[in-house]
Amino acid sequence: MSTQNLTDGFHALIDAFKKNDINNIYAVAGIPITDVLRLAVEREMKVIAFRHESNAGHAAAIAGYLTQKPGICMTVSAPGMLNGMVALANATVNCFPMILISGSSDRAISELKRGDYEELDQVNAAVPYAKLSIRVNRPEDIGLAIARAYRVAVSGRPGGVYVDIPGEVLATTVDKDVAEKSMFRIVDPAPAQLPGKAALDRAIDLLASAERPMILLGKGAAYAQAENEVKDFVESNKVPFLPMSMAKGILPDSHEQSAAAARSHTIGNADVVLLCGARLNWLLNQGQGPLWSDDTKFVHIDIEPIEMDSNRLIHAPLVGDIKSTLAALTEGLKAKGGMKPSEEWLNSIKERKERNFERMAKRLEADPSPMNFSSALRAVRDGFNANPGTILVNEGANTLDFARSIIDMEEPRKRLDTGTWGIMGIGMGYAIGAAVETGEAVLAVEGDSAFGFSGMEIETIVRYNLPVVTVIFNNSGIYRGDAPGTDPSPTGLLPARYDKMIEAFGGVGYHAEDSASLQKAVDEALKARKPALINAVIDPTAGTESGNITHLNPQSALSKS
Ligand SMILES: Nc1ncnc2c1ncn2[C@@H]1O[C@H](COP(=O)(O)OP(=O)(O)O)[C@@H](O)[C@H]1O
Numbered sequence: 001m002s003t004q005n006l007t008d009g010f011h012a013l014i015d016a017f018k019k020n021d022i023n024n025i026y027a028v029a030g031i032p033i034t035d036v037l038r039l040a041v042e043r044e045m046k047v048i049a050f051r052h053e054s055n056a057g058h059a060a061a062i063a064g065y066l067t068q069k070p071g072i073c074m075t076v077s078a079p080g081m082l083n084g085m086v087a088l089a090n091a092t093v094n095c096f097p098m099i100l101i102s103g104s105s106d107r108a109i110s111e112l113k114r115g116d117y118e119e120l121d122q123v124n125a126a127v128p129y130a131k132l133s134i135r136v137n138r139p140e141d142i143g144l145a146i147a148r149a150y151r152v153a154v155s156g157r158p159g160g161v162y163v164d165i166p167g168e169v170l171a172t173t174v175d176k177d178v179a180e181k182s183m184f185r186i187v188d189p190a191p192a193q194l195p196g197k198a199a200l201d202r203a204i205d206l207l208a209s210a211e212r213p214m215i216l217l218g219k220g221a222a223y224a225q226a227e228n229e230v231k232d233f234v235e236s237n238k239v240p241f242l243p244m245s246m247a248k249g250i251l252p253d254s255h256e257q258s259a260a261a262a263r264s265h266t267i268g269n270a271d272v273v274l275l276c277g278a279r280l281n282w283l284l285n286q287g288q289g290p291l292w293s294d295d296t297k298f299v300h301i302d303i304e305p306i307e308m309d310s311n312r313l314i315h316a317p318l319v320g321d322i323k324s325t326l327a328a329l330t331e332g333l334k335a336k337g338g339m340k341p342s343e344e345w346l347n348s349i350k351e352r353k354e355r356n357f358e359r360m361a362k363r364l365e366a367d368p369s370p371m372n373f374s375s376a377l378r379a380v381r382d383g384f385n386a387n388p389g390t391i392l393v394n395e396g397a398n399t400l401d402f403a404r405s406i407i408d409m410e411e412p413r414k415r416l417d418t419g420t421w422g423i424m425g426i427g428m429g430y431a432i433g434a435a436v437e438t439g440e441a442v443l444a445v446e447g448d449s450a451f452g453f454s455g456m457e458i459e460t461i462v463r464y465n466l467p468v469v470t471v472i473f474n475n476s477g478i479y480r481g482d483a484p485g486t487d488p489s490p491t492g493l494l495p496a497r498y499d500k501m502i503e504a505f506g507g508v509g510y511h512a513e514d515s516a517s518l519q520k521a522v523d524e525a526l527k528a529r530k531p532a533l534i535n536a537v538i539d540p541t542a543g544t545e546s547g548n549i550t551h552l553n554p555q556s557a558l559s560k561s
């Protein structure tokens with residue numbers, strides 16, 4: 001047969017991406033996907049080649065969160081695929097749409113367990129962590145597989161999908177017309193989903209009756225790009241709002257109706273809470289006392305039906321997409337004259353906010369040497385605020401907890417952090433994914449231990465000349481540093497000069513031992529829009545074990561006796 005009218009799996013995969021406007025691939029090259037990546041570059045796709053598959057996967061996951069299109073991570077077989085699985089699982093847990101595509105070994109050999117190169121049952125390995133795990137066995141099925149993976153990743157509760165492509169499928173030829181017929185552009189993969197009228201009326205009645213209401217915004221509302229609907233709901237009903245970490249900025253933290261600075265009071269005393277793209281999981285004490293009151297009634301908007309009653313009775317469940325459902329709630333409430341939070345309730349929040357603002361201001365006045373978390377973060381905050389539009393990536397323990405309350409966000413989807421799992425290692429992957437997908441400058445505020453999980457990607461950042469500035473909060477340890485002259489403890493780290501690391505790759509390194517030089521370095525580096533790394537020296541004694549979640553450490557009863 002002449003090859004004129006033939007194509008193959010390599011080309012069919014690129015065609016399938018292009019058919020559905022997928023233009024970026026985050027990957028680590030190797031057998032059997034290297035030539036797919038080369039072909040993708042030839043066909044003018046953007047391929048970002050990483051040093052470790054976990055980081056490529058995190059970049060793909062955050063690309064999905066930021067764009068509502070599934071991010072694509074490609075890896076080699078077996079160990080490469082397993083490295084990518086951390087990110088696939090984290091994407092599914094965080095409800096970020098991504099597709100992990102891994103090459104795999106020869107089916108004829110591996111199905112008989114005859115010991116092929118990188119032999120592994122990858123499809124089954126992915127099942128527990130993905131919404132869907134499928135294998136392609138013929139090049140003419142690649143179009144269907146990618147279309148199906150796309151829809152599953154973004155429809156309903158977004159998450160991770162695994163697609164397995166054996167090397168021989170990539171190499172197999174197929175008639176061009178047959179392959180072309182197998183390609184299609186999917187229609188409306190994440191359709192609007194409205195709750196029924198009875199559910200809406202029930203929720204509207206409950207919200208309209210509330211004297212001490214609050215809306216709790218989760219990263220689902222940020223992912224849904226529902227900032228306009230949130231603004232209309234919050235402002236037309238004068239209701240206080242509380243943003244979870246990655247929901248910060250859906251409405252500006254400076255908004256007068258933000259209750260963030262009075263979190264415990266607002267949660268503990270609200271009579272009706274509207275959960276909007278947020279789960280009552282460990283981050284919210286599973287909705288239990290003493291933080292929450294047993295008397296609180298819940299309205300819950302979520303696209304996932306079985307999320308309702310996960311931890312508390314939901315008095316008015318609203319199963320639907322946030323944008324459509326919030327708009328319908330606002331319209332219905334306007335028709336009833338809107339919500340009527342009591343002046344007493346609003347004043348009680350205002351008073352606590354003012355008191356806590358004063359406390360925070362006092363904490364931020366101090367300027368010790370060496371820097372502590374608060375003084376360093378005040379400097380970073382001021383450098384960050386001088387560069388509007390910058391995306392903030394944040395991980396660590398103390399570095400995460402202090403930054404969440406000190407660095408305010410004014411725009412949605414600009415704070416990307418450890419999320420639902422509290423996972424370390426998302427830093428450089430998220431920073432790269434955010435810079436590639438948005439073109440914005442990125443400031444990654446990293447604990448020195450957290451940075452270590454993905455730090456080799458500094459070379460990737462320099463290689464692609466990305467506008468990523470990494471600030472390492474160097475307290476020489478996980479949570480804190482070791483006492484001078486002692487042997488290394490399980491949580492100790494060297495007081496290393498990480499700034500020399502980026503210089504080794506050709507990037508710009510800064511070493512900051514005081515807050516003034518730290519603020520100057522952050523501002524200068526962000527304005528330069530070049531890869532930079534700032535080594536910020538933090539007092540090794542300043543940290544708290546596990547930051548705000550010390551209580552999650554198991555305590556032996558013996559140790560108490
Ligand atoms: N478009 C959407 N409409 C409705 N719910 C959504 C949408 N996208 C995601 N979700 C839901 O948002 C929730 C996000 O919860 P979570 O990740 O716990 O947020 P947070 O950690 O900020 O509280 C998930 O339960 C998910 O099903």
Ligand SMILES: Cc1ncc(Cc2csc(CCOP(=O)(O)OP(=O)(O)O)c2C)c(N)n1
Nearest residue numbers: 396397398399424447448449450477478479
């Ligand atoms: C994949 C994974 N492995 C380990 C851990 C456990 C952990 C939680 S926080 C943290 C690092 C804290 O040290 P860091 O220096 O980053 O921050 P700071 O408090 O400012 O000193 C670890 C190792 C998690 N969450 N995920």
Ligand SMILES: [Mg+2]
Nearest residue numbers: 447448477479
């Ligand atoms: Mg540290």
